[in-house]
Amino acid sequence: MEKKPIGNTVKWFGELKSTNDYATSIAHFDGSHGIVIASEFQSQGRGQRGNQWESEKGENLLFSIVLHPRFLEVRNQFLLSKAIALSLCDVLSVFTNGVSIKWPNDIYIGNKKVAGILIEHSFSSIYLDTTIIGVGLNVNQSVFLSSAPNPTSLYLEFGQNFDIAVLLNSVCNAFNKRYAEVEANQYRISENYLQNLFRYEVFHKYRALDQMFTAKIIGVRNSGELMLQTIEGERLEFAFKEIEYVL
Template sequence: MKIIKLEKVNSTNLYAKELLSKKLVFENTLIYTNTQSEGRGMGKNTWFSDDYKNLTFSLLLFNNFKADEHFNISIIVSLSIFDYLSLKGVLSKIKWPNDIYLKNKKLAGILIENTITGNIITNSIIGIGLNLNQDKFPQDLPNPISLKNVTNIEYNIDDEIQLLSNTIVANFEKYKFKDFNFLRDLYLSNLYKYQEKSRFKSEFQEFEGIIRGVDNYGYLLVEVADKIEKFYFKEIEFLE
């Protein structure tokens, strides 16, 4: 795997997109940085990180999934972060659709951007921000936590990026030919608030429901008033 280390960049995902647009990369590539000035999340969300404190990187992978298997990519990445944290003795949960939680606090976020040609995902840019060594966070962030907050260990950033990125690549090789049902069952066994009564907010209302699963397109299946309703990314949010 090709490795590109940047001292500073606006966004590792944007940098990966630029490499693709200029046809400068044709192999799996890890891009990471000590300082990211415009870290991105889903939609208009941003990702805050103190310089030289956390994992901020993107993996550009050429895996050739079918377009309708796009949620499999999200599942594999989420499970990989779960596996990485398990190696540290830390039990995490995957919060649908793209966060990693320790209890009720956010440790990591994932942003996946796919290039689709015909019915094939020709490449995926997998952006990950993971709070590693940061001790304190801005007060306007609702619920952040770092690995150091939990373990009281100061981690080597280069070593941890290598370990996590290698875990992700290895899991793509391990899981890429598994069917959705197999991946879904692994995902659900580690899903935040799965089978628990929770409060949610949609565009129109607040309500109680129970997460009953996900489908192969990434819709969250929530039981509301004895009926299963489907919600896509950004159509629903948790009320903590």
């Protein structure tokens, strides 16, 4: 079966518990590759580390993409994270030069978080079978009440409201191009990811195993590990949840 462009079918909802959960429930159907599930509100929306995603109803872009990337080996799964993160950068960079990707998959404007990504995989043998990519982009929300340290929105950054449906269409168009790069040119997408990486090759403080140290990011593996070099020249690698930025 020929695959349709990602975002060719978009299902909009007023409210869901979680767009990722709904996307997972339909992922086994034939022709589900590329379907986008979007909702004005998520009652149980979640981010990384099990955190709940704060979002006022109708103010932000909340969606999930169903993929069947059966060409991609499990060991290279982080390429999909790179692809969606770069797609968001591609769209937001139209408005500002200050967009970057904070490893593993937050989108920043300056030093503030404007979007988060949650990716869930299932696999068969050494290849991925199904991937659900969830995105929360803060668009028109003006007040954040959670304990998140540094949220922002497009409204707070630029002082104007944005059309959420138009933004979704732009992200889907950008992701179609980036997904094609995952299929055809993995080196290029990894290079672009590093070029857009928050604090790449600049010494900053990090915390791991209850110890703080200073290091610079020197790379990110296609399996997702963050590669650092300390001031003393020691090279270290960390998986997600093993290290945190000191902001």
